[in-house]
Amino acid sequence: MSPRFQFYAVCWCVTGMLASNAQQCGRPTIVENRIVGGEDATQGAWPWQVDIQKGTSGHVCGGSIISESWVLSAAHCFPNPYDVSSYIIYAGRQWLHGYNLYESLHFVSRVVIPPGYSDPESGSDVVLVQLSSPVYWSDYIRPICLPASGTLFPAGLPCYVTGWGNMRNGVPLQGVGTLQQVMVPIISQSSCQEMYLTDPTKQVDILYDMICAGYQEGGKDSCQGDSGGPLVCQMANETWVQAGVVSFGEGCAASNHPGVYGRLTSFSSFFRDTAPEVRLYGRAHREGGGRAAVSVSCLAALLVLLHR
Numbered sequence: 001m002s003p004r005f006q007f008y009a010v011c012w013c014v015t016g017m018l019a020s021n022a023q024q025c026g027r028p029t030i031v032e033n034r035i036v037g038g039e040d041a042t043q044g045a046w047p048w049q050v051d052i053q054k055g056t057s058g059h060v061c062g063g064s065i066i067s068e069s070w071v072l073s074a075a076h077c078f079p080n081p082y083d084v085s086s087y088i089i090y091a092g093r094q095w096l097h098g099y100n101l102y103e104s105l106h107f108v109s110r111v112v113i114p115p116g117y118s119d120p121e122s123g124s125d126v127v128l129v130q131l132s133s134p135v136y137w138s139d140y141i142r143p144i145c146l147p148a149s150g151t152l153f154p155a156g157l158p159c160y161v162t163g164w165g166n167m168r169n170g171v172p173l174q175g176v177g178t179l180q181q182v183m184v185p186i187i188s189q190s191s192c193q194e195m196y197l198t199d200p201t202k203q204v205d206i207l208y209d210m211i212c213a214g215y216q217e218g219g220k221d222s223c224q225g226d227s228g229g230p231l232v233c234q235m236a237n238e239t240w241v242q243a244g245v246v247s248f249g250e251g252c253a254a255s256n257h258p259g260v261y262g263r264l265t266s267f268s269s270f271f272r273d274t275a276p277e278v279r280l281y282g283r284a285h286r287e288g289g290g291r292a293a294v295s296v297s298c299l300a301a302l303l304v305l306l307h308r
């Protein structure tokens with residue numbers, strides 16, 4: 001082999017390896033034991049969580065980072081989707097009212113709501129928010145995986161919801177406002193519908209693009225201000241995948257009224273059409289692994305050639 005060819009071949013292999021190193025989703029570098037119940041999160045444990053603020057109102061909603069320029073949240077957090085200038089998104093944030101060494105601030109360039117959205121109880125309560133500047137990946141800023149349409153989140157699966165929302169109905173987070181986490185198991189659509197039917201004063205239909213999580217007896221739940229934030233579940237290979245977006249509920253943590261979340265597997269084509277660069281977990285994983293494998297075999301083959 002000519003030296004020039006060797007140089008090009010090595011460059012090609014290295015480029016392949018770097019490309020396969022695109023930020024892996026759903027893998028925090030900071031991992032802490034998590035226990036059942038609402039509690040302070042460890043800094044960096046949920047590196048995809050963002051704080052969405054609006055000009056004069058301060059904190060309005062949560063959201064999640066799904067790529068370097070896209071954030072996922074709830075449609076009802078953006079009542080004026082064309083007025084992008086009033087929103088500020090903070091990544092890498094741990095304290096709502098404290099100093100956050102690792103945070104970055106981003107403006108919004110575009111807000112995309114699925115066609116047909118009207119209000120949370122009618123479904124389609126998800127939104128894709130494009131940032132005007134990309135996030136920089138760090139231990140405190142990492143993307144969550146979005147599920148491919150066939151991903152199953154069975155009843156009983158322990159998942160976590162995170163946010164800076166109220167501690168109870170009408171009671172805001174106190175002090176420095178540390179990010180909160182709570183474990184909530186998935187509830188099947190039929191059980192969730194049954195629970196809501198026990199309330200004669202309020203009829204709620206649990207639609208197919210909704211997923212419920214929480215407890216029949218109540219006590220642990222998301223609440224006002226958590227809206228738009230992620231409901232995430234750890235899959236068999238330890239990767240975290242987002243199952244839902246905090247959408248609504250009747251009050252917070254009341255019995256027979258579990259939290260209702262936008263079901264992300266129902267929005268695969270919306271995600272693909274709006275942000276094609278975001279790979280859905282399932283496909284994305286195999287592709288990434290495949291490319292890394294090709295790069296490694298590429299380098300191995302080169303070494304053999306060069307040593308002959």
Ligand code: 4AZ
Nearest residue numbers: 222223224227248249259
């Ligand atoms: C809200 O109003 C809200 N218990 C969010 C979540 C829940 C209820 C209300 C779920 O933003």
